[in-house]
Amino acid sequence: MQPPNTALDPLLPEERRKAILEHLSTEGRVYASDLCRLLRVSEDTVRRDLRELDEAGLLRRVHGGALPRTHVQLSHQARAELQQPAKQALAHVAAGLVQSGQVIFIDGGTTTLEVARSLPKDLRATVITVSPPVALALAEHPGIEVRLVGGRLHPEALTVVGAETVEALRQIHADLCLLGICSLHIEGGVTATLAEEAATKRVMVHQAAETVAVLTADKLDTLSPFAVAPANRLATLVTEASAPEATLSPFRKLNLRILTA
Incomplete structure (x- = not known):
């Protein structure tokens, strides 16, 4: 300017x-x-x-x-119809990070739902999720034990939330967290649109040995109202190859592994 x-x-x-x-x-x-x-x-x-x-x-x-502000919160169904090819490509990359024998948190969200659908059929693991759609997507997977955490269903996010959910997650130590992202900014970190969702995301990040953020490029450099975790708490960032290098460069300086699809 x-x-x-x-x-x-x-x-x-x-x-x-x-x-x-x-x-x-x-x-x-x-x-x-x-x-x-x-x-x-x-x-x-x-x-x-x-x-x-x-x-x-x-x-x-x-x-x-x-x-910048993040985009207005849409319904789960509306979000599921957006950018499907991009989300499926990201899911394929993120699913490749999962190893047999792991205990895995899979967060709610339409991108993490695609990750669940992309998990290899020969994978043997335990998945803990706050997302009924994720649990249903994995219900017939032959090698995955699925545990759906209890709590109150949030109708917009289609995730379980509340004190019961947070307390249940605190009792689990996971190897990997596949985190759904509302917004990610180098200074603001991971933020969420809904306060109760932010609370469950915070505890999953805290209880996981490693956290992978899976997000389309439009979620980068945006900020939502509720804090989840600083950017340096992430281990891996999976995003679109179209994301500008100027946007990704500050994350590289945090020694994050950045994978693109």
Whole structure:
């Protein structure tokens, strides 16, 4: 974004906020100090703009600036119909990380559901899941023992949630967690759209020796309201080959293994 010549032609508030969103789209985050310089306005003006854009659902304010918001939460069925070829390709890669004899958490979500469907037929393992669709997908797998954790069914996410779910997960030590991702940002880490889902994701990450994040490229550089885990808590990131290297590079610096499909 080129600095506007505000001395001669000051931007209207609507123009200024459009410029902020364009900068956010290009850079992946905005810093308030940079916006003051680029727009040649005061810190109070920038803070007011960021607050109003946050309230409008167009970005999420964080200390010192703002990050992109994630997409609006859709129903499980609606999400299942989106980007199916990409999700199936990611699932094939992620399924290849699973080893016989392991205890595996498989999170809820339409991408992790595809991972469950892609597990090899000769795999012998124990799968613990909070997702009834995942449990059903594995019900006839000859070598997998499936354990569906109890709790209250969340109708949007189609996962079980609540104190009972969290306590049950705390009693399990898993070798691997295949984590469904709402949003992933290098600074914000893994975040989730729903508070109760975030709670179950947090405990699965904590109780697993290794966590694999499986996500389409549009989930990168976005932020949802509820924190799950810092990015450096992940061991492996499985995403699309179309993901920009500029987006992946900060994750490589965390020594994450990055696999693409």
